[in-house]
Amino acid sequence: xxxxxxxxxxxxxxxxxxxxxxxxxxxxxxxxxxxxxxxxxxxxxxxxxxxxxxxxxxxxxxxxxxxxxxxxxxxxxxxxxxxxxxxxxxxxxxxxxxxxxxxxxxxxxxxxxxxxxxxxxxxxxxxxxxxxxxxxxxxxxxxxxxxxxxxxxxxxxxxxxxxxxxxxxxxxxxxxxxxxxxxxxxxxxxxxxxxxxxxxxxxxxxxxxxxxxxxxxxxxxxxxxxxxxxxxxxxxxxxxxxxxxxxxxxxxxxxxxx
Amino acid sequence: xxxxxxxxxxxxxxxxxxxxxxxxxxxxxxxxxxxxxxxxxxxxxxxxxxxxxxxxx
Numbered sequence: 001x002x003x004x005x006x007x008x009x010x011x012x013x014x015x016x017x018x019x020x021x022x023x024x025x026x027x028x029x030x031x032x033x034x035x036x037x038x039x040x041x042x043x044x045x046x047x048x049x050x051x052x053x054x055x056x057x058x059x060x061x062x063x064x065x066x067x068x069x070x071x072x073x074x075x076x077x078x079x080x081x082x083x084x085x086x087x088x089x090x091x092x093x094x095x096x097x098x099x100x101x102x103x104x105x106x107x108x109x110x111x112x113x114x115x116x117x118x119x120x121x122x123x124x125x126x127x128x129x130x131x132x133x134x135x136x137x138x139x140x141x142x143x144x145x146x147x148x149x150x151x152x153x154x155x156x157x158x159x160x161x162x163x164x165x166x167x168x169x170x171x172x173x174x175x176x177x178x179x180x181x182x183x184x185x186x187x188x189x190x191x192x193x194x195x196x197x198x199x200x201x202x203x204x205x206x207x208x209x210x211x212x213x214x215x216x217x218x219x220x221x222x223x224x225x226x227x228x229x230x231x232x233x234x235x236x237x238x239x240x241x242x243x244x245x246x247x248x249x250x251x252x253x254x255x256x257x258x
Numbered sequence: 259x260x261x262x263x264x265x266x267x268x269x270x271x272x273x274x275x276x277x278x279x280x281x282x283x284x285x286x287x288x289x290x291x292x293x294x295x296x297x298x299x300x301x302x303x304x305x306x307x308x309x310x311x312x313x314x315x
Contacts, residue, residue: 057260057266061266064269064273103283107277111272115269115273118272121265122262220277224281227284227288234291234292237295238291240305242298245298245303248303
């Protein structure tokens with residue numbers, strides 16, 4: 001077998017829900033433990049980092065606001081890859097991954113908006129402005145809500161999988177808009193200061209706590225996503241068994257009537 | 259506590275509440291589905307693949 005065939009085969013093996021449940025049983029505690037350890041280190045670094053010479057203590061909001069914002073986009077990107085998995089490769093777990101990620105992405109996006117608003121009030125003098133960055137992130141939040149509704153609209157998940165995948169891919173256009181909104185338009189929001197051409201503009205004393213907090217949030221996201229995928233696999237299994245139980249009850253009633 | 263410290267506290271408190279609610283929802287949802295599955299299996303409802311494996315098909 002070629003070398004490229006090995007990851008493809010591993011991905012195909014994961015398509016077996018029973019095998020995925022076993023893997024999730026091992027992964028969830030490991031990821032949760034790593035989240036706690038990296039999170040504690042991140043919070044320690046965040047609260048011992050120097051205050052900003054202009055923003056003072058409010059710069060500490062950056063250590064949660066920026067990771068929430070990054071993960072809101074990372075989660076949607078993962079959902080877009082899952083949508084390709086549904087439409088192109090027809091991977092059995094792709095729709096499970098998409099559906100499980102949507103509520104987590106919605107919460108992370110809501111927290112990015114809320115923490116940004118709480119940071120904006122003392123720094124900008126306002127809770128909210130309809131500028132390009134804030135509005136595009138708000139649109140992302142609404143898209144998450146739409147996808148949550150769509151993936152839960154039918155009892156049979158296969159009926160919503162294709163529509164949700166198409167809607168996710170169409171909505172992916174918003175991700176580069178969010179990223180480059182601060183460059184394409186005049187916004188109150190500051191331009192990118194970490195993920196930018198020419199390297200970060202933040203001092204290492206603040207950059208490192210931010211990166212560690214981002215790692216902790218990413219681990220938290222992965223923990224919750226694998227756990228939610230495991231629940232979704234169980235939900236689908238329960239649904240199949242409930243249909244079988246209903247059919248058996250129907251046959252039994254039919255035999256009794258004869 | 260300075261006025262700015264109150265904003266920092268509020269941001270962290272709201273984030274902690276949001277994350278706690280999310281973790282709680284994911285955990286309760288998992289427990290609920292596991293309970294549903296256990297009840298169906300206890301009632302003798304099993305998938306064809308499981309019945310075949312146990313030789314009870």
